[in-house]
Amino acid sequence: MGDYFKYSNVMREELGSEGLSLEDIEGMRDVTDMAYRRTMERYERGELGFMEVIYEDIEQYSLDDKDFKYILVVGMGGSILGIQMVYEGVKGIYANELSDKKVFFLDNSDPELLHSILKVIDLRETLIFVVSKSGNTVETLANFFVLKEEMEKLGCKRDNVVIISSGGVLKEIGEREGYQIFDIPENVVGRFSVLSSVGLVPLSSMDVDIERLVSGARDMDKICRREDVVKNPALMNALIHYLFLNRGKSISVLMPYMERLYRFTLWYRQLWAESLGKDGKGQTPVAALGAKDQHSQLQLYLDGPRDKIITFIKVKRFRGDFTIRYRGHYLDGHNMSQLINLQQLGTERALTARGVPNLSIVLEDLDEYTLGKLIYMYEMTTAFMGEMLGVNAFDQPAVEEGKRITRELLEGRAKGEEVLEEYVIKI
Ligand code: PA5
Numbered sequence: 001m002g003d004y005f006k007y008s009n010v011m012r013e014e015l016g017s018e019g020l021s022l023e024d025i026e027g028m029r030d031v032t033d034m035a036y037r038r039t040m041e042r043y044e045r046g047e048l049g050f051m052e053v054i055y056e057d058i059e060q061y062s063l064d065d066k067d068f069k070y071i072l073v074v075g076m077g078g079s080i081l082g083i084q085m086v087y088e089g090v091k092g093i094y095a096n097e098l099s100d101k102k103v104f105f106l107d108n109s110d111p112e113l114l115h116s117i118l119k120v121i122d123l124r125e126t127l128i129f130v131v132s133k134s135g136n137t138v139e140t141l142a143n144f145f146v147l148k149e150e151m152e153k154l155g156c157k158r159d160n161v162v163i164i165s166s167g168g169v170l171k172e173i174g175e176r177e178g179y180q181i182f183d184i185p186e187n188v189v190g191r192f193s194v195l196s197s198v199g200l201v202p203l204s205s206m207d208v209d210i211e212r213l214v215s216g217a218r219d220m221d222k223i224c225r226r227e228d229v230v231k232n233p234a235l236m237n238a239l240i241h242y243l244f245l246n247r248g249k250s251i252s253v254l255m256p257y258m259e260r261l262y263r264f265t266l267w268y269r270q271l272w273a274e275s276l277g278k279d280g281k282g283q284t285p286v287a288a289l290g291a292k293d294q295h296s297q298l299q300l301y302l303d304g305p306r307d308k309i310i311t312f313i314k315v316k317r318f319r320g321d322f323t324i325r326y327r328g329h330y331l332d333g334h335n336m337s338q339l340i341n342l343q344q345l346g347t348e349r350a351l352t353a354r355g356v357p358n359l360s361i362v363l364e365d366l367d368e369y370t371l372g373k374l375i376y377m378y379e380m381t382t383a384f385m386g387e388m389l390g391v392n393a394f395d396q397p398a399v400e401e402g403k404r405i406t407r408e409l410l411e412g413r414a415k416g417e418e419v420l421e422e423y424v425i426k427i
Contacts, residue, residue, distance in 0.1 A: 003363045003370060005233035005377075009348065010240050010309070010357040020243060025229065032229040032239055035387035039380075049187030050379050053196040054217045058210055060199040063162065063180070067395045068127040072117065073202050074147070075131035076139045077120050078190025080107045081270055082287070082375070083131070083199050085263040089371050090208050092319075094261055097143045103206055109139040114146060117358065123151050128161045129202045133184045133193070135168020138406065144170070164197055192379050195372070209368045216372025220360045224380040229415040234380035237359065241309060241381075242388040244357055245283050249309040252283045256313035257290035258346040260366055263314070265289065267352060268378055275382045275393035284388070291343040310358040311353060312315075313374070314344050315366045 012019035042048050044185070072084055084105045087095070091123070104117050130145060132140045151160060163174035166184040174181045182197040193199065195217055200210045203398045226232040229239055239251060252272060254265045265287035272285035288297050301308055318337045326332050351358050361377075363370045385394025408414035 001362075002359075005237065006360040006362065007236060007240060008080060009352045010244070015357060016355055018257055018357065028239055028243065029229070031219050031242070031388055032235055032384075033227075035238065035384045036227055036229075036232075036235060038387040042104070042383075048383065049185045049188055050189070050192035050195065050223065053185065053188060054214050054221060054376070055306055056196075058200060058204075058214055061204050061210060063201060063205055068125060068160075068205075069101065070121040070126040071101060071202065071255060072128045073104070073131065073142050074106045074128060074140055075198075076137050077270060077274075079131040079137070079140070079190070079198055080105055080192055080265075081267045082194025083202050085267040086199060086203055086208060086213065086368075086371060087206055087259050088249055088263045088374075089366060090368055097206075100207065102264065106143050107139060108203050109122070109142055112113075113144055118150065123147070123160070124156055125204065126160060128291065129164060129205075130161065130170060131164040131198055131202070132168065132170050133190055133198070134186075135165040135170035135172070135358060137359060138403065139168060164201055181367035191267075191274055194267075194375060194383075207370050212368035213372040213375075214247060215296065216369040216374075216383060217376035218372075220373040220376040220380075220425060223235050224377065234377050235384050237311075237377070237381040240357075240359065240384060240387055240399070241283060244309045249307055249357065250283055251286055251287050251308045253286040253289040253297075253310045254309055254313070255290050255293065255310055256315075257340050258313070258315045258318070259289070259365060261313055261315075262287070262289050264371075266376065267375075271378060271380065273381050274396050274399070276389060276391060278386055278391040278398070281391055287372075290347065291340055294343065294347055302350060306356070308356060312344055312348060312358065312359060312360045314341055315363045315365070316341070317365045365425060 008014050010020055012021050031334075039048070043051050045127060046052075073080055075083070091099070102121070104121060106114060106117055130140065130144045130150075148161075158178055159180065161179045162182065163179050164182045164184060165169055165171045165174065166186060171181065173179075177349060182201050184193065184197055188196045188198070190198075195214060200214070203213070204210045224232055224234045226235075241249075242305045254268050256262070256264060269285040269287050272283065276282040286297075287310075322336045324334050324336065325332045326338070348358055348360065361374065363374070381395055405414060409416065
């Protein structure tokens, strides 16, 4: 059957009275048409760079980096989550143990993280990608400034650092000090940027097949250009989430049944939250992982508040598989891959029987090509959902407030922490 998006478990036939009817979907044609039209108008106006970059020549993203033993990506949010998601999705969670090139990711301003990375890598043998669209993100700059000083002490060369940015202090430093710089197109927003220079330059250095990644996205783009909602998985996905949000499903859980996809859920969490959480609207994304979260979250999904819609991602083929042998036990003779996928099916059926709407994305394999398809489908889903909700999915104005206060604190223009003792209980 190939790869597919299945939505039968949100329909009345499977879900019962909580489900949607075909008339419900047909009755929303004006909403889906509007979301489609507005998205394409934005694209025509040149606002949706993420739809353009997948057609760029990928040759421009390659770098001669063969001498480096370590790769360190420094960035925050949309400037790092996608890179980490693709790297782990393609290479697996223990890639560093198996590869000569060891890859590390540095985002937080937690000094212990930087400290622990510095204990493992040798900066003289490290290629550092500093990624920031604005070039002014405080965590990224702080980490970079510390690394820069350490590198200077060690006499590292200029070609140890590659800057991916479209402005700010970071780009200024890059230009002044002669680092190699890759631009980020102005119309590409952080969390939608993994298939631009932001993701493709570092990923190509990590030996990820970026051509296949982009080709998956291009093929998905063709599918997402279909105007008819019943033929367009991103438009349908957005519509279903929109309809159920209006029916009180304020939480959207993404639950793949494959360890390599866990970072995808974290990438999705940012995409869904930061794009849609505006003007009192939005849907809270939750990252889950099967089968293990069946022993952690599932009780709540089945029997807790009826405020969730779940999306499963199931992959048919695993890179390694094992036959379980234990005579007399019901596991005997089954493969591990069968087990995990039957666990997914069991969960799906239990949720459906309880009236919890759920969707499935089923992939034959997880590789660069299918991951590219998945990424693009979610980017388009988010764009369509933004139009349905009537919010601008491509800005993040509320985040600026906390940044402004932090800066005032750092510059001594605001009072530091004050603890009202009457409301403190010592622990
Ligand atoms: O999606 C977004 O726009 C944000 O998450 C940004 O990527 C994040 O704040 C980092 O910004 P910058 O790339 O400017 O450093």
